[in-house]
Amino acid sequence: MKMEIEQLPRAEKSEVLVIGGGLAGMYAAIEAHRAGRSVRILSKGKVGGSGASLVSMSVHRFAPREPGLREEYRRRFLASGEGEQDLRVAEMLVERGADAVEALREFELPLEYRGMDTPSGTYNYLACCKPKRGRLLTGALRNYLLAHTDAVLDEGVMAFDLVKAGGNILGVLAERDGQVIYYPADAVVLAAGGAGNIYRYTSNTTDLTGDGYAMAARAGLRLVGMEFVQFYPYRICTPRRADIFPDIFSHGAVFRNEKGERFMESYPMKELENRDVLARALYRQERVYLDLTACDWAYLERECPNIADMARRFPDQPLEVRPMAHFFMGGIPLEPDCSTEIRGLFACGEVTGGLHGANRLSGSALTETALFGRIAGREAAATGPAPRDREAETAELERLLAAIGGPERVGELPDRQLLRENMWAAASVERDMEGLQRLMAFLEKTEEQLDHAAPRPLRQWLELRNMTAVSKAVTEAAIRRPESLGAHYIRK
Numbered sequence: 001m002k003m004e005i006e007q008l009p010r011a012e013k014s015e016v017l018v019i020g021g022g023l024a025g026m027y028a029a030i031e032a033h034r035a036g037r038s039v040r041i042l043s044k045g046k047v048g049g050s051g052a053s054l055v056s057m058s059v060h061r062f063a064p065r066e067p068g069l070r071e072e073y074r075r076r077f078l079a080s081g082e083g084e085q086d087l088r089v090a091e092m093l094v095e096r097g098a099d100a101v102e103a104l105r106e107f108e109l110p111l112e113y114r115g116m117d118t119p120s121g122t123y124n125y126l127a128c129c130k131p132k133r134g135r136l137l138t139g140a141l142r143n144y145l146l147a148h149t150d151a152v153l154d155e156g157v158m159a160f161d162l163v164k165a166g167g168n169i170l171g172v173l174a175e176r177d178g179q180v181i182y183y184p185a186d187a188v189v190l191a192a193g194g195a196g197n198i199y200r201y202t203s204n205t206t207d208l209t210g211d212g213y214a215m216a217a218r219a220g221l222r223l224v225g226m227e228f229v230q231f232y233p234y235r236i237c238t239p240r241r242a243d244i245f246p247d248i249f250s251h252g253a254v255f256r257n258e259k260g261e262r263f264m265e266s267y268p269m270k271e272l273e274n275r276d277v278l279a280r281a282l283y284r285q286e287r288v289y290l291d292l293t294a295c296d297w298a299y300l301e302r303e304c305p306n307i308a309d310m311a312r313r314f315p316d317q318p319l320e321v322r323p324m325a326h327f328f329m330g331g332i333p334l335e336p337d338c339s340t341e342i343r344g345l346f347a348c349g350e351v352t353g354g355l356h357g358a359n360r361l362s363g364s365a366l367t368e369t370a371l372f373g374r375i376a377g378r379e380a381a382a383t384g385p386a387p388r389d390r391e392a393e394t395a396e397l398e399r400l401l402a403a404i405g406g407p408e409r410v411g412e413l414p415d416r417q418l419l420r421e422n423m424w425a426a427a428s429v430e431r432d433m434e435g436l437q438r439l440m441a442f443l444e445k446t447e448e449q450l451d452h453a454a455p456r457p458l459r460q461w462l463e464l465r466n467m468t469a470v471s472k473a474v475t476e477a478a479i480r481r482p483e484s485l486g487a488h489y490i491r492k
């Protein structure tokens with residue numbers, strides 16, 4: 001696909017351009033609009049109807065305002081990061097998370113707030129939808145966005161390269177229906193995190209192919225903590241897919257293997273072990289099933305109606321569970337103001353790294369979007385336009401377009417599923433150095449094959465390029481860390 005720069009379609013320049021239509025991106029867009037900026041959102045799928053936020057359980061956990069409870073949350077949050085967190089942003093989440101989630105009330109979201117009773121009063125610690133479905137949350141925020149802002153929603157658009165010159169962001173290149181379009185902007189908020197689809201098994205939606213990380217890396221930004229990938233152990237895969245609310249294990253539910261054994265019996269916290277420990281225990285079984293025999297049914301109906309309904313509809317089918325690639329703790333280093341090393345480029349949500357460290361505490365991801373998504377939008381809105389060197393801008397666009405190639409490329413695309421299977425086999429729940437080295441050789445070969453492959457269909461080529469780049473980033477980081485830490489586990 002070869003294109004002359006004069007033929008490149010250009011959208012109208014945005015003052016703030018948001019990449020990603022999940023919660024972090026929508027919060028950023030709302031804040032930028034409130035600051036009086038023209039806002040455009042680019043989203044691969046429907047804004048509020050795609051991405052990781054959509055399939056979350058809508059649960060926001062945060063440090064209660066009561067000093068003792070807040071200190072306990074701080075201890076657990078910092079312990080989960082195992083020394084790999086940036087304490088500046090970690091402390092921000094602890095200190096300001098409650099206020100950020102309480103502030104969501106203004107958006108008329110269907111959140112139910114839950115509190116802890118103490119001698120000094122009741123303090124909220126959690127907010128979620130009822131039932132716990134992320135789509136209820138994202139759908140409501142989309143409705144607010146449409147009703148209260150004039151943001152332009154460009155859906156079905158895949159941003160694939162950041163355009164910069166002289167250290168300043170100028171906009172992004174994106175693909176829509178096989179056509180490349182240039183979206184110039186004064187400021188860009190990158191909120192396109194998640195890359196679960198580099199693995200064979202994932203809880204993510206199919207649009208999460210590592211686009212944000214790959215764009216950042218190609219633009220010269222550093223990525224941190226990419227070896228830390230969380231594999232979610234609370235996911236039913238058959239007869240239907242559904243997330244398991246961990247609290248049901250305090251109400252009688254248990255995991256059993258193919259032999260009927262409760263294999264978590266010997267662990268101190270049983271099925272409520274840290275996610276990385278539990279994921280490894282599940283990974284080592286031939287089959288794992290959710291046993292609801294002793295579960296408090298009234299509790300199940302109230303808190304997990306989808307699982308109760310599944311059990312009723314399929315009484316003769318066991319509820320099979322498998323750990324799945326779920327969340328990337330690594331990414332662009334998160335700054336307190338969400339800035340990056342490129343002036344005018346801001347990042348928030350899962351595309352950033354440093355907040356969670358080596359592991360992520362349950363329920364903290366959505367709280368992160370509520371806090372840092374709004375910060376990113378405000379800071380982007382406060383960024384004035386950089387001087388534009390048209391010659392440098394044209395040269396950068398030509399360089400980025402040349403990387404896609406043209407008619408001289410006639411090779412076939414690499415096998416996407418093979419990449420996912422190899423990543424699962426060598427760089428998922430358990431890893432070893434020999435397997436990682438073999439995986440790296442495979443990824444380098446895949447990258448070489450991509451360089452000679454015809455970029456048709458264009459989106460498939462772009463996604464596979466991103467998946468390969470992120471797979472290499474994960475593998476390289478894993479090789480650099482020969483000892484186990486948090487979600488990164490090296491078999492000896």
